[in-house]
Amino acid sequence: MAYKNIYGFLRAGVAVPSLKVGNPIFNGKEIQRIAAMASSKHKVKVLVFPELSISGYTCGDLFHQRVLLKSCEDALETLLQGTKTLDMLIAVGMPIKADNQLFNCGVLFHRGEILGVVPKTFVPNYNEYYEKRWFASSKDRISEWIDLCGQRVAFGENLLFQDTTSELCIAAEICEDLWTPIPPSSRHAMYGANLILNPSASNEIVGKHEYRQALVKQQSARCIASYLYVSAGQSESTTDVVFSGHGMIAENGRILEETRFAEEATFIFYDIDIEKLMNDRRKNNSFMGKFTEGVSYEKISFTFTDIEIGDIKREIDPAPFVPASKEKRTEKCKEIFTIQSIGLAERLLKTGIDTVVVGISGGLDSTLALLVCVEAFDRLKISRKNIIGITMPGFGTTGRTYNNALLLMKELGITVKEIAIEDACIQHFNDIGHDMSVKDVTYENVQARERTQILMDIANKESGLVVGTGDLSELALGWCTYNGDHMSMYGVNVSIPKTLVRYLVQWYADTAGDTLMAKILNDISNTPVSPELLPPDKEGKIEQKTEEIIGSYDLHDFFLFNMLRHGFSPSKIFLLATIAFRGKWREEEILHWLKIFYKRFFTQQFKRSCLPDGPKVGSICLSPRGDWRMPSDASYEIWLNELENMIIR
Structure with a gap:
């Protein structure tokens, strides 16, 4: 579906034209053709071509020929007019x-206006590269x-290009600049650039x-930025080397x-998420730590006007906590x-329990x-x-569980x-005057707290430690009884979301091979999620399904992932969910459950x-001592209002 891009997405691409070495007019027309196609057909907003x-x-000493340099300017002029x-x-x-020199530059323009010219800083002159024979460094x-x-245009390596309609801020570095110990883009990012272009x-x-x-x-991760990299293609001269047209669109390490x-001219694009990058930067207070370098930057403004795009070109993972491939799942499950198990083992060692x-x-x-305890x-x-494993059957316990x-x-x-x-709960119902035919929250919580009391008392009796079983998803939703299953002495699942718990159990079952243990674990994995606090149905099956x-x-x-990890708004989370779960x-x-x-x-x-201790294992955790500090009486009004004001098509 088409939508107004108000959520920080930017459609960006890289293109490798099929060019003729030393023929700027031809090359300019090819670039214009690709740009026109990328704009009209795919609504791309930023497009980068090679160095x-x-x-x-590969023009070599032809770079010293005046006719070539003049033809390059003519081609650029035609390109500016053709992309207005x-x-x-x-x-x-x-x-x-x-300045009496020749520079290897990236030229950035929008609607026929040159925004700036960025000269290459690090000019390679080793192995097969002899660029200093022709080009000077930006430092010169x-x-x-x-x-x-x-046109009178800004010229320098420290240029930032700011879209007036969004947080998008662009900077450029050229090829070898990336291969240095401290690439220029590191500084660009700290001065505000969240999209780095690299014609290479x-x-x-x-x-x-x-x-x-x-x-x-690595550079996109260090800069918490998107990075558009595109290298020269196969149509360059193959006198001594071959180019592949290697193009990459990266975002924060991915x-x-x-x-x-590619055998012919090629073009790729993707919707990068500028809002996500800026949220990550604001959360990471090391990003700007002790930044005192007084470098002068020129900020050039431009304005994107057409913000309606088609279907989002971005992979939205419906299971962000669970790796997609079995190989990665196995690796992550083992690590988690x-x-x-080490978290629990160290707690036991340090307490002498x-x-x-x-x-x-x-x-x-x-x-x-229990599996963690065993490990x-x-x-x-x-x-x-x-x-000491204790099973405590109650009014809702089924034969299967x-x-x-x-x-x-x-x-x-x-x-x-x-x-x-059952007997202890019935006695308690009598003590507090509760009619046990009323299957309300009191009926349920009495059972949960009775179980916790048993665990705590036996732990005292045996000089032991109560291991909590509640998971991250239950904590996020409050799907636990306060001072019931909510409480323990160490919670090993405290940062494991429910969707991942199932995979962890299945992974353990896979390691057990064709055994009774594997069969038990697989059946547990296939059992509906339930607290089993209400009686089963007439057939003895689980009636209360969470x-x-x-x-x-x-x-x-x-x-949970998109709210906590990225700080996205309710409406953006809704949009992403409609795509992920289409x-x-x-x-x-989706809207109902999001509310x-x-x-x-x-x-x-x-x-x-008042959460018990427990180990953090992933990027999301709700510990009040660590990742999530929130007042218990905060208002959710503005979050709900945003969803109430949405129009569902």
């Missing part, structure tokens, strides 16, 4: 005469303004493209789109499990917590019999206890304000 793309990079109607910032490479320039194509001409030798990838990924060795108590329900969370005890070489709990504990070789809670009450954890984990949930359903998410997230903060 010296007007002339061709395009609402697109274009960057091309060409030789520029200034004198002028800050030059005349080009009848990097030839191919075995393995070099991997190094280029690493450079672009390559989003890439091309290399290790962090959890060699016994833990954990409630086992036969559900996902308690299963993962921690094995690491410490403490007998698994010192793990009850049997799985017992089988799991038996297979793991821990100490098994069973303490039914996701039918508060919504899918797939949705809530998506909301075909699975209707827009009305529920915000209401619960705000109103349930009081439970997170």
